[in-house]
Structures are given as structure tokens and as C-alpha cells.
Amino acid sequence: MAPAIELRSVFKDYGRVRALRGIDLTIESGQIFGFLGPNGAGKTTTIRILLDLIRPTSGTASVLGLDSQRESVEVRRRCGYLPGDLRMYEGMRGSAFLDLIDSFRPQKRDPQYRRELLERLELDPSMPIRALSKGNKQKMGLVQALMHRPDVLILDEPTSGLDPLVQQEVAKLLEEAVAGGRTVFFSSHVLPEVERLSHAVAIIREGTIAAVEDIARLKSRAVHVLEITFAEPPPTGLFALPGVRELHRDGNTVHIQALDGLDAAIKVIAAYHIVDLRTEQPSLEDFFLAHYSASAEEKDRDALPAERR
């Protein structure tokens, strides 16, 4: 079976700016796949190429084995899409807007599922779109993407603007879609969200795929940032342990980052008098620095001799 999504050496230039620098990515069907990266990394550009809203400078993109450019109508027929910058026809009522979207795919109408989505997301379709709050607009965007039960859901920042309870409901809806054999590809710049929702994740940075990871594996490699306050200034070099990095110290307080060396770090500090111990949620940047800056440097080093040849 063809993969749900396949991108091969996709480059995209906007004038002199190179937005994508050779994206290679294969996503098999039947999973929730997160697309994680900081703002401006190329997530939206990649997504819009899949739907033929923009054209790659070079490389190919396909959805369910269909070429995104040559078979774009069929690709879009089989996809549900939530734009990252969601703009709807403000003057229309929600129900009229959903009818309009429905009218593009009459063969796939499922009014009962549409009603169920509206109820579960607590969205009133009789309101004009311009009167909806940002969160409710996002819900409307999700309903229009989901309501035909498309084979592939392509969602650009789906939980943006939603409160935590609604985010949970959205997570359930996506899980149900996948249980029904569909594929969800969604972007986010928030690591915990990707961890919570998806089975696998691709990390995009500066227009290239920095890594593709299984979430279970990613969790086992979680980054821990600890802030430890000692009663006495601790000896220097205390944290010269494998898998541990001392970030900085400020008097008796030391900040360390532990990858797979958490256990060793805890055992070392157990011998000292500890006044306070805090753990911090690692930011996406910490995560990247911890996992990928080293490997990127290695790659650059490896690449040099090849170029010289």
C-alpha cells in the first residue's frame, strides 16, 4: 500500500529565501504523525505543497500514492485540511459555510457525523462566522476538515487557540479517526502536545528534517532540566558525568540538563545537603540543543571530506 504521505527531496525557494532544503519524509497510513518545529521552520510550506496550494521548486510530494501536483484534485478529495492561518467566509453562518464545504464532496456527506462533531466540540452552527471567538473559529475549521471522514487529515496547528478540555476532545476525535484506518498529519511547535497526541514525529528545523522519531522512544530520551540548590557550594566538576551537562551555576544553585544520565546525577547529589530541587519543562530549544546540535555538527564534519572529493 502506498504511504499516506511521501515527500522526496522537496526544495522550496521564495525568491532568494530557501524555505525548504530537501525534505524527505514517508508517513505510513493509520497513525497520528506530528510535525514539530519552531515557527518559520517550514511546516506550513510543507503542508501547503502537499495540497498543491504552492509548488515545490524541486522534488515531489504525494498523498496516498497520488502526485500532489498532477493529481491534485483527487488528493484534495481524499484530504481534510485545516489551514494554519484559518480564514473563513466571515459573512456566512456556520451551517451555510459547512454546507458550502459539503457541496464540494456530495458523495461523502455524513450529516450525522457533522452533528456529532458540532455537539462534541460544543459549537453552535447558527452563528455567523464573524461572531465566533477565535477558539470557536478553530473548532469550525476542525469540523469542516473532519466531517467527511477523509482518508488523510492534514492539520496545521490544530489545537491553536483551544482550551485544554477541547484539546482533549480533539485528541479523542483524532484517535477515533486513526482507529478507523485514517491518517492524521498535524503540525505543532509545542513539544508536549506532539508527545501527547501522536505516535510518531518528524522534527523540522530550518527547512530540513532533523529527525523522525517514534514517540515512545522519544519519551525514553526525554530531556530533564534540574535546578538544584545545595546548602554549601558544590565542588566544580561534580556533574562531569556521561549524559549530564552542567548549564550554569549561580552561587549554591546549579542548573543541569540530564539526557540519559538522570539516575547518575541523582545518585551524585544524594551525598550532599540539598536545600531545593526543581525540574523544568524542557523547551523545544533545549530539546533540539540536547538531541540534535551534536549530531548536526557531526554530520557537517562528515560532509566536508565528501565535498572536497
Added chain:
Amino acid sequence: MRYRLNVVEKSLRDQKWQIVGFGIAFLAMSALIVYIWPSYRTTVASIQLPEAVQALLGSDLAYSTAAGFVSAEYFSWIPILLIVYTVIQGTGAIAGEEGSGTIDLLMSQPLTRSGMVVQKTVAVCIGSALIAGFGFLGFLLSIPFVDIEITLKGAALACANMLPMALLYYAVSLWFGSVLPNRAYASGGAIALATAGYFFNTIASAVSSLSWFKYGSPFYYYGAGLPMVKGIDWSHVLLLLGVAALFVGLTVRSFARRDITIGGASNLRLRDMLGRVLG
């Protein structure tokens, strides 16, 4: 079949109040001009307009005749209103949707780009015909009740004759909106061309040494109220519609080849604009 015309339906729904608004203006003006004719008949009977003034009236129908009067007071200028409508729609079709950002959701539906352009064009053809039809309704509600030497058939032909020129300006503004995805720039370009067309025709008629100018003006091929007297000049109609079709074709080609933008393009320099327009 119905779903294949959903963009036509949506566009017409969006335009309904515009169509009604323009339509009422057309209806009121056409009826008014016919109803005032009897009181002007004797006043204008003796008027011999100088050639230069006659030229401003858009056709060589004598002002002292009913057809010349209706042509000068209605058919010479009312198409400018119709052009305002078609330019609004033409710049809205692509540049407007890109500017408001709604195009991303629209074009993520199973719809080809050419299909989108063609459907929006069909909607504008229907909308323009309805507005011109309102104008005819004004004649229908006046000519039978007034002593005037114009037939309903002649009025109907002259009303229908407005459509090719209005659609030409629609197509030009559509194309501008595709190559300069910014509604303000596209409207500016289209309105400038419409204004130039109007004045070229007028100046060409008034200044004999510049008479060849008129061949560059759609208003010359339109001919104001002439169809009331001479019937429709099909060669002119075909020429106007041919140029309109050419610009719709150019739009389809340029829109199909380029990236869809969100928010359109802004702060384009004149050089960039000319570059885009000249391809």
C-alpha cells in the same frame, strides 16, 4: 451537476445585494429617461450640437431624436456603473480571496484552479445580465406608456449590448488580480484602463487627427445606444468577447502556474508590478 456549480451559487449569493443595488439604479435611470422624453422633445428638437459636444455622447445618434436622447442620457454612461460592478467582482475573484485569506480553504477543496476561475466568471456573466436586465425592466415599465420612438426590442438589444464591454473589463481586472495578487493594485489598473478607454473614444471622436485612437477603446466597439437603431454589430461584440476570453485564458494560465498566497502581495514596487503584468 448542482455541486459543480457551487462556486457560481456562492458568488451570486455574495453579490446579491450589489446586483439589487446596481439593478435598482439601472431600472430607475432607464425609466426616468424615457418618462422625461416628452417634456424634452420640443426643447431638444431644434438643438444642433457642435461636433465636439456630440462626440461626448458616445455615438453619432442625433440628440434631437428619441434614440439619440436615450443613448446620450443612459447608454453612454450607465455601462460605467456596470464596469464598476464587474471590476469589483474581477478583482475580488482571486486577489480578493487571497487578500482575505479565504482562498486557502477554497482551493484545498477538490476544485481545479481553472474551474474556480470559470465558475466565478459564469457568476459575473449572470450578475451583469441581471443588472442590465433591471435596466431593461425600466424600459419595459415606461416605453409602452410614453410617446417615444424607441421599440422595446431596440432597448433590449442596447441593454444586452452593454455586456461584452463590461465582461471585457471584468476579464482584465481578473487578470490583474491574478498577476498582482492585491485588490487595490488590481482595481487601480483596471479602473485606469476603463477611464482611458472612455476618454480615448471621446477624444478620438472630437479631434479628427486623433480619430484612430478610437480603435483602441472598448467604448468605440460598444457604441452606446446604436443598437436601438442599427441592431447589434456582431463583429464588435465578437471582438470584445474575444478579448475578454483572451484575458480569462491568460488568468487561468497565470493562476494555474503560481503559488497561492495568503494575504496577497503588498508593497510591490512599480518595477515589480510592471514585471508581473508584462510577464
